[in-house]
Every structure is written in C-alpha cells, then in structure tokens.
Amino acid sequence: MRLSSIALYLGLLSHVFAWQMPDDYPISPSGNGRHFVTKKGDPFFWQADTGWLLFHRLNLTQVETYLDDRASKGFNIVLAVGLTQLGDEDPNRNGDLPLLNGDPTKPNEPYWEYIDTVVQMAWGKGIRIAMVPAWGYYVHVSNNVAGSINASNAKDFGNWIGKRYPGLPKLLVADTNPYWTNKTAVSSDYTSGGVHSPYSFTDYIPVYDEMAAGLIEGEGANAQITTHSTNQWFEGGPIALASAFFGNKQWLTFDSSQSGHSNYAPNAPIPWWNAAKGYEPVELMYATKPARPALDNEAHYENRYINGKPINPYWNASDVRTGSYQAVFSGAAGLTYGADNVMQFYIPGLFTPAGSGPAISWATDIHLPGSSQMQYIKKVILDRSASPLNRIPDQSIIVGDTGTDGTHLVATRDVDGKWLAVYTPTGAAFTIDTGKLQTGKKITASWFDPLDGSYARCVWNGEGKSVFTPPTNGTHVDWVLVLEVQ
Numbered sequence: 001m002r003l004s005s006i007a008l009y010l011g012l013l014s015h016v017f018a019w020q021m022p023d024d025y026p027i028s029p030s031g032n033g034r035h036f037v038t039k040k041g042d043p044f045f046w047q048a049d050t051g052w053l054l055f056h057r058l059n060l061t062q063v064e065t066y067l068d069d070r071a072s073k074g075f076n077i078v079l080a081v082g083l084t085q086l087g088d089e090d091p092n093r094n095g096d097l098p099l100l101n102g103d104p105t106k107p108n109e110p111y112w113e114y115i116d117t118v119v120q121m122a123w124g125k126g127i128r129i130a131m132v133p134a135w136g137y138y139v140h141v142s143n144n145v146a147g148s149i150n151a152s153n154a155k156d157f158g159n160w161i162g163k164r165y166p167g168l169p170k171l172l173v174a175d176t177n178p179y180w181t182n183k184t185a186v187s188s189d190y191t192s193g194g195v196h197s198p199y200s201f202t203d204y205i206p207v208y209d210e211m212a213a214g215l216i217e218g219e220g221a222n223a224q225i226t227t228h229s230t231n232q233w234f235e236g237g238p239i240a241l242a243s244a245f246f247g248n249k250q251w252l253t254f255d256s257s258q259s260g261h262s263n264y265a266p267n268a269p270i271p272w273w274n275a276a277k278g279y280e281p282v283e284l285m286y287a288t289k290p291a292r293p294a295l296d297n298e299a300h301y302e303n304r305y306i307n308g309k310p311i312n313p314y315w316n317a318s319d320v321r322t323g324s325y326q327a328v329f330s331g332a333a334g335l336t337y338g339a340d341n342v343m344q345f346y347i348p349g350l351f352t353p354a355g356s357g358p359a360i361s362w363a364t365d366i367h368l369p370g371s372s373q374m375q376y377i378k379k380v381i382l383d384r385s386a387s388p389l390n391r392i393p394d395q396s397i398i399v400g401d402t403g404t405d406g407t408h409l410v411a412t413r414d415v416d417g418k419w420l421a422v423y424t425p426t427g428a429a430f431t432i433d434t435g436k437l438q439t440g441k442k443i444t445a446s447w448f449d450p451l452d453g454s455y456a457r458c459v460w461n462g463e464g465k466s467v468f469t470p471p472t473n474g475t476h477v478d479w480v481l482v483l484e485v486q
C-alpha cells in the first residue's frame with residue numbers, strides 16, 4: 001500500500017516535472033537580428049546535427065552514444081521530431097504510439113515522457129533540441145489529402161507542445177510548404193519534362209498560424225519559431241523559404257531554407273534548387289526585411305546519393321563542408337549538418353532503409369568525417385572574439401570572378417573592419433581587396449585549415465588589392481584566409 005503510493009507519487013512527480021526549462025536554455029535573435037545569442041548575450045553559433053527520428057528509433061543506451069558523439073564534435077543543437085514522418089501508427093522503441101486514436105489533441109503520455117528524458121539527457125551534454133512538433137505529413141500527405149492536424153485543432157496541439165517543451169526552438173511543420181499541391185502528379189510531370197497545366201494549390205497557412213498561436217499561448221512570447229521548407233521543387237507559389245510565406249508574421253523569429261540533396265540541371269518546368277548552390281537561398285533570406293537569423297536547415301546529407309538515386313555518387317565530406325562554409329560566410333547564423341543514415345537512425349535488421357543512400361548503420365555513420373569538420377566552421381567565426389555578432393557577408397572583398405557551385409568563393413568580415421575571412425573550396429590563388437579593413441594598424445594573416453581547425457602563418461605585408469596563394473590546391477582542397485587587425 002505504502003509502496004504503491006510512493007510509486008504513484010513518483011509517477012506524478014515525473015509527470016509534473018517532465019521538462020523543466022533551465023534558465024539558460026533559451027536562445028534568441030541578436031539585437032541586429034542576424035545571429036543567435038544566449039540569455040547572457042553570448043554569441044550562439046547554431047551547429048546542428050539532423051537526428052529526425054532520435055526520439056523514435058533509438059533506445060536510451062543508443063541515444064546516449066549518439067549524443068556523446070555529437071557533443072564531442074561541438075554540436076550544440078539536434079533536430080528531432082515529435083510526430084514523425086513514419087505516421088501515428090508507428091511505435092517508438094518502447095512500443096508506444098505518439099497519440100491516442102491518432103488524435104493530435106490526445107498525446108499518449110509514455111511516448112512524450114521518453115522525449116522528455118531525451119531532451120533532458122541532451123541538455124546534460126550541452127545540446128539543445130530543435131523540435132519539429134509535427135512533420136508535414138500531419139497537415140497533408142504528399143498527394144495533398146488533408147492530414148489529422150487542421151485549422152480546428154492545430155492551436156490546441158501547439159499549446160500542448162509549447163507548455164510541455166518551452167525553450168526548444170521549434171521547426172513548426174517539416175519538409176513541406178503551406179502552399180501544397182499533388183506531389184505525385186508534379187513528380188511524374190518532372191520525370192517526363194515538357195509543358196504541364198498550372199498546378200492548383202491548397203493554402204495551409206491557417207493551420208500554421210493556428211499552431212504558432214498555440215505554441216506562443218503555451219510557452220510565451222519568447223517562443224523561437226521557424227518552418228522547415230522543402231527544397232524548391234515546383235513553381236507557382238512563393239519560393240520555399242520560411243520568410244517567403246511568413247515574413248509578415250510576428251511568430252516567425254528565424255528563417256530557414258532547405259537547399260536539399262539534388263543537383264538536377266535547371267529543367268523546365270520544375271526549377272529544383274541545386275544543392276551545390278545552397279548559398280543562394282541564404283543570400284535571399286539575408287536580403288529579407290526585417291532581419292532574422294537565417295539557416296540552410298537541410299543541406300546535402302553526407303553519404304546520400306546525389307538526387308537520392310543509387311546510380312549517382314554520394315555527397316561526401318568535402319561537398320558538405322563546402323556547402324556549409326558557403327552558407328555561413330553568405331550570412332547564415334550557423335549550419336545544419338546531416339548524415340543520411342543518422343537522420344533516419346537506420347539499424348540493419350530492425351528498420352527499412354530509406355534507399356536514398358547506401359544502407360549503413362547509424363552507429364557506423366556517426367563517424368563520417370564531415371561530422372568532425374563542422375566544428376571548425378564555428379571555430380573560425382567564434383575565434384574572431386572581438387565581434388562575431390557584427391559579422392556581415394561581403395562579396396565585394398573578392399576581386400574578379402567568384403565562381404559557382406563547388407568552386408564558389410565567399411567572403412565575410414567584421415562590419416567595422418576588424419577582420420575579414422575568405423573561403424576557397426579549391427585552393428586556387430585569388431585576389432582580394434583589403435580596403436575594408438581598418439587602416440594604420442598591424443594586420444596578421446593566416447591560413448585556417450578546414451580539415452583540422454589549425455592556423456598556419458601566411459606571409460603578407462601588403463595593402464590594397466593582393467593575390468593570395470593558399471598552401472595547396474586541387475579539386476576539393478579548401479582553405480580559409482583570415483586577416484585580422486591587431
């Protein structure tokens with residue numbers, strides 16, 4: 001009798017104290033709207049890993065292995081999903097379903113208690129979870145049939161999520177856009193090419209607005225919210241950026257694109273974004289007013305076949321690294337890395353592989369080299385401790401052709417000219433105009449190695465337009481030049 005009442009008491013406690021947001025958990029946009037800061041005002045560089053099915057497909061031992069690995073590589077955010085793309089009839093590793101009777105207003109407590117445990121464990125290792133409350137699937141399925149979350153219940157669902165998970169940045173609805181059409185039909189048009197009749201769209205904006213209103217009601221006005229768009233893959237609506245749909249909404253506090261995993265040649269009628277030009281959507285977001293922190297929140301995954309097709313090679317570490325440097329130097333507030341087998345937590349014998357890359361256990365692919373190299377992108381920015389929050393993109397530093405795709409050069413600098421940095425994906429000699437640096441002071445020059453985060457001295461005593469020749473060159477031999485006023 002006594003024992004069971006203690007158990008009941010503990011049960012209630014664990015329920016009531018499910019997720020108590022630590023005071024220093026929230027991040028928010030910096031004063032200039034370009035970056036994230038912690039509660040204390042310290043710069044927070046978003047270094048995210050994509051772990052969509054983390055809550056769903058791993059048991060707690062495995063969650064710990066995963067988080068330890070990511071924490072050791074400097075990741076400070078993991079993207080993970082509440083109501084997953086696998087649907088509400090797919091149980092987690094404990095056998096629990098997310099909802100009772102598939103009703104988004106009736107969460108199944110044990111499922112979310114497990115999520116609480118994972119969120120807590122991640123924080124213990126210095127990792128915040130950016131949560132997707134519900135995958136796009138719950139708003140509509142790919143052929144545009146309405147899902148279980150709609151304008152009548154989205155607010156209740158959002159309110160529940162907001163109350164339960166305050167402080168976690170939210171990617172409202174994932175891998176879709178609020179103007180949707182029949183994807184199956186568009187895909188078959190794309191495959192056959194040629195002319196098509198105009199698509200008719202369904203406008204799901206009211207569902208997004210209701211869910212966002214619910215989140216804010218549940219967690220308060222500091223809720224950090226974006227949407228996670230698809231890659232741009234059909235014409236006719238706004239382009240696939242969170243701000244293109246919701247730029248006029250108060251609830252949108254940070255911006256996001258998905259440059260995705262494809263590099264199809266521009267092939268009318270469907271203008272897929274080329275994943276090797278992920279810097280272009282970043283430039284578009286950077287140019288949008290009001291300023292919001294911008295992220296390429298799904299760039300080509302390491303070890304995913306180009307275009308998701310096994311006939312192609314897969315994106316490797318240097319592809320991923322180049323895309324991430326290009327996005328960050330073009331003004332992104334950080335980077336989101338992903339590995340194809342890790343985002344889905346593929347376990348041979350237990351799950352069906354997505355087929356978009358070679359089927360290798362997540363436990364092997366957490367060790368892919370790109371995952372270790374992402375931390376150096378954060379390092380080269382935060383090492384400019386004078387002013388990482390005053391950083392702006394500035395292509396005018398580069399003299400001449402900046403190249404495209406995997407050879408595109410990018411430059412960024414302190415707004416007051418205390419430092420500048422240029423990323424080259426090829427190591428070929430390039431010319432820059434150093435006129436934006438403060439004059440009359442000693443300037444040190446160094447080569448930063450994207451493979452290990454080390455600096456080597458760069459001999460330079462010049463001013464004005466100068467040619468810089470990196471230590472080595474070749475396809476995918478990348479370097480960062482850093483000039484800093486002492």
Ligand SMILES: *[C@@H]1O[C@H](CO)[C@@H](O)[C@H](O)[C@H]1NC(C)=O
Pocket residue numbers: 059060061062347
């Ligand atoms: C987690 O799953 C792995 C295999 O998939 C197993 O070896 C391990 O014992 C499990 N741990 C727990 C706590 O269930």
Ligand SMILES: *[C@@H]1O[C@H](CO)[C@@H](O)[C@H](O)[C@H]1NC(C)=O
Pocket residue numbers: 148149150151152153
């Ligand atoms: C939302 O879904 C519920 C449950 O299926 C339904 O009763 C309600 O009418 C729907 N509301 C809208 C606006 O479609």
Ligand SMILES: *[C@@H]1O[C@H](CO)[C@@H](O)[C@H](O)[C@H]1NC(C)=O
Pocket residue numbers: 143144145182183184185188
């Ligand atoms: C979507 O398009 C496919 C292919 O054209 C078609 O078979 C299917 O019926 C369409 N679905 C809806 C709901 O319109």
Ligand SMILES: *[C@@H]1O[C@H](CO)[C@@H](O)[C@H](O)[C@H]1NC(C)=O
Pocket residue numbers: 316317318319475476
């Ligand atoms: C990665 O792939 C590119 C081709 O996209 C190739 O040039 C490069 O050598 C590869 N890098 C590594 C480290 O294998």
Ligand SMILES: *[C@@H]1O[C@H](CO)[C@@H](O)[C@H](O)[C@H]1NC(C)=O
Pocket residue numbers: 427428429469472473474
């Ligand atoms: C690449 O390096 C070689 C050897 O140092 C040098 O001769 C060549 O000019 C470099 N190429 C470019 C494009 O900088």
